[in-house]
Amino acid sequence: MASRQAEYQALRDKHVPRGAFHATPSFVREAHGAVMIDLDGRELIDFAGGIGVVNVGHSHPKIVAAIQDQVQRYIHTCFHIAMYEPYVDLAARLNELSPGDFHKKTLFANSGAEAVENAIKIARHATRRPAVIALQNAFHGRTLLTMSLTSKVKPYKLGFGPFAPEVYRMPNAYCYRCPFGLAYPSCDVACADHLEEFFVGNVAPEQVAALIAEPIQGEGGFITPPPEYFAKLQAICRKHGIVLIVDEVQSAMGRAGKLFAIEHWGIAPDLLLTAKSLAAGLPLSAVTGRAELMDAPHVGGLGGTFSGNPVACRAALAVLDVLLADKLLERAERLGQEIRRRFDALQRKHELIGDVRGKGPMLAIELVKDRMKKTPAADETKKVVQRCYEKGLVLIACGNFGNVIRTLMPLVITDEQLDRGFAILDEALGEVAAGR
Ligand code: PLP
Secondary structure, three states, X not given: OOOHHHHHHHHHHHHOOOOOOOOOOOOEEEEEEOEEEEOOOOEEEEOOXXXXXXXXXXXXXXXXXXXXXXXXXXXXXXXXXXXXXXXXXXXXXXXXXXXXXXXXXXXXXXXXXXXXXXXXXXXXXXXXXXXXXXXXXXXXXXXXXXXHHOOXXXXXXXXXXXXXXXXXXXXXXXXXXXXXXXXXXXXXXXXXXXXXXXXXXXXOHHHEEEEEEXXXXXXXOOEOOOOOXXXXXXXHHHHOOOEEEEEOOOOOOOOOOOOOHHHHHOOOOOEXXXXXXXXXXXXXXXXXXXXXXXXXXXXXXXXXXXXXXXXXXXXXXXXXXXXXXXOHHHHHHHHXXXXXXXHHHHHHHOOOEEEEEEEOOEEEEEEXXXXXXXXXXXXXXXXXXXXXXXXXXXXXXXXXXOOEEXXXXXXXXXXXXXXXXXXXXXXXXXXXXXXX
């Protein structure tokens, strides 16, 4: 008899376009904490967390309770028709918790891409300038503008052009593959200073509305800049009146061991973007930033029918309670140390691992065929991810070369689940390296 999984795979193929990709062939029956159970009852340890969305764990009881309470009161009124408390309460909390001792305001949208779109609209309106600088290896979404800001061509951009104009791409701070052929710290973080030179050959600074950067580049390969990077970038942006947008869609809400990853770099961006784990799985994103920038667009210039849905805002308020009151950030910090220790040990054991990087539990390994030449091991990475899945561990790859394996597991993962997950990864790396 065909399994329920196989039955749904056939239905999916018939009714859903192939472009909507999936990392595993599993259909989920239920998910709790850091474990998913598929339709055939198979248990999967989840190191992907719905692509970084369930930092507080699948179906956290406090989030479920907040959602249930809210749906019984009202589900939707549209903030632009009849306002509601959860929107304002959540805005106030994000304004208070985000870095920067200045007056901030927060606007809500539904997806990470929408947060990026809104941030660019706000920066353009405030500066009356058209251009945006994005980085090599950046990922900012799949809408026309955010796809244009995104770096990786296949699969994100191929065949979807023409792209939005006035987007300029600058080399990033990729120490393992330095675009300038330098090494940290003797480089003196030349990749940040390069912005001044970039203006000469690419776009005049007085035409630039914003520079957008992820604190740790997510889809681009968990690329983690050196400590001085963001302060240097910010100083140059300030000198030229350019809005610095920090895209924390993937890195916030404890993912990198702090509420906001940018706290590791000690700067307060002009605009800060969150989504993914903000509402633990309900669609919600936020633009939090300097009040004078946020207020630049005219009344009616910002918004959307579903933006800042009350159920999603209640979920997000509960997420912040869980992260802070349940001391999940401390747990994230310890988890990060534990994962790094394990990745370092795997690197000593497996030649395939060229680099270990990241912050807190937002960590990754970059796989290479040859440590000297650093040849990206994309096929091997695919095989490792596939082997892990067969053994009951869900992992996802990233990186422009597709040769980086990242950790986005719920922060509530148990020690036993972490042990099992890493044992599977160790085994899979060994098998793939041995050509088995
Ligand atoms: N920005 C970053 C840094 C992301 O990682 C993502 C998604 O992975 C996005 C933006 C786009 O978010 P969404 O898929 O919710 O539109």
